[in-house]
Amino acid sequence: MLTISFIESFFLEAFQSVGGRIRQREKGRYEITSVPFAVRSRDMQIGTGTPVLDRYERICFDKSFCNVQGKPQADLIAPGHPLLEATIDLVRERNMDVLKRGAVFVDDNDYSSEARLLFYVEDTATSYAISEIVPAHVSEVRQRTVKRVDKTVKAVKDRLTAEIQFWDFRAGELKTKEAAGKVNAKLNSDMAARRADDLQARMQKRLAELEQEKHISALPPVIVGGAVVIPRGLLDKLMGRPALFGADAAARRRIELAAMKAVMDIEASLGFAPADVSAQNKGYDIESKIPAELRDADGTTLRFIEVKGRAKGATSVTVTKNEILTALNGQEHDQFILAIVEVDGDGTHTRYLKQPFHKHPDFAATSVNYDIAELVSGATIILER
Structure with a gap:
């Protein structure tokens, strides 16, 4: 599931990339002073509900910021909102050639030597929008659609046949009057006959469209894009560079395991x-379940703990963008804990930090290096042992 911070980070970058103007106002709230015509035009093509506006006095990504006393109500930008959907569709179209060409990513946190493949796959269905295609669902949709289409076919035939008959009769009536010298300047028999013919063609076209709607079948998944993910360890090996942790990789792994064990033991x-x-x-790294008898008044059931093991004397720590955004996410923000574990031989010193991060990383960043002392001073230490 997409977290709030991922959606916010993506939208701010994507919207500005297509020419949108947006600026932050109150905490967690933004003003959009101009929605580009391209975005509004795309909504006209794909939208089915509320249209995209020229501007938005306030938007937000966390529902807790929708209503702020004394401030305008904010639109909640989430999957399904027309502004987000139109922006996504436009960005995807403009970058489709990049998806087709593929990309190479480097995983700076993976020191193994095994590359991976990443694919962007779309599942679609003809004539009907289905998010997850399974045979039983397709059958159910087909039965429901056929019933609806048959009902619509009957209504179309009844209505248009009645109109065709009316104009056929009217054409004959006018032709008889014209033969008797009574000419209608506004409507003659040829015009009435053309209306009958147009209605006949219209009915045949509409019936053909309705018949097409009955043909529902799941399409095979389509690979839209792909990427090769190269681990840092493999890249260093191929380029003849000593790996960052080189001969000390085993020691680094021991530190990671010791840090995880320390936190698991503390939680238990x-x-x-x-x-x-x-x-x-x-x-x-750790989901820690809180038993009912130890829960606070807010009923929190889980603690989300990211563990960072460092050798004694280390002054910095690297945190991935994914970890930072998870910590800032509205749903998990209050439950997130950054555990910094200093490992010294068989001994460990652990500090639990709440709210360690205060701003989003740059959109292009994959990780951020923090000074441990500054990180600790800017957070709340809730446990140290």
Whole structure:
């Protein structure tokens, strides 16, 4: 699921890239002074609901910022909002050639030597929008659509056939009057006959369109784009450079494992139930479940802990963009903990930091290096042992 901070980071960059003008006003709230015509035009093509406006007095990405006392109400920009959908569609179209060419990414946090492939895949369906195609769902949609189309076909035939018959009769009536010398300057028999013919053609076209709607079938997934992900370890090896951790990779791994064990042990000693989710790339390493009897009044059930193990004496720590955005996300913000663990042989010194980050990383950044002392001084230490 997309987090609030990821949506905010993407939209701010994407909207300005297509010519939009946006500026921050109150905390978590922005004013859009101009929505480009290209975005509004794209909404006219793909939109089905509320149209995109020329400007927005306030927008936000977290629903808690929608209503601020004494300030204008803000539109919540989230998946499904016409402004976001039109912007995404326009950016994707303009960069489709890049997707088709593919890209090469370097994972600076992976010191292994095994490359990976990343694909952007679209699932679509003919004549009907289906987000997740499965045979049972397609069958259900087909039955519902056929029933609706048959009902519409009957209504179209009844209405247009009645109009065609009217104008056929009117053409004959006018022709009889014209033969008797009674000419109608505004409407003659040829005009009435053409109206009947036009209605006939219109009915045939509409019936053909309705028949086409019955033909629903799932299309195979389409690969729209792809990328090769090169781990830093492989890149260093191919370029003949000593890896950053080189011969000390095993020591670095020992530090990481010691740090994870220290935090898992602390969580267990506090009565929580920690689970290692570091392999799932969630933006944190540990999900720690809070039992009912230890929950605060707000009912929080989980703690999200990102663990950073550092050798004794280290002065800096690297945090990925994913981890920072997860920490800043509205849903997980209050539950996020950055655990900095100093490892000295068999001993560890652990500090839990709440609200360690205060601003979003640059859009193009993949990670940020922090001075540990400054990071600690700007956060709230909730545990140290």
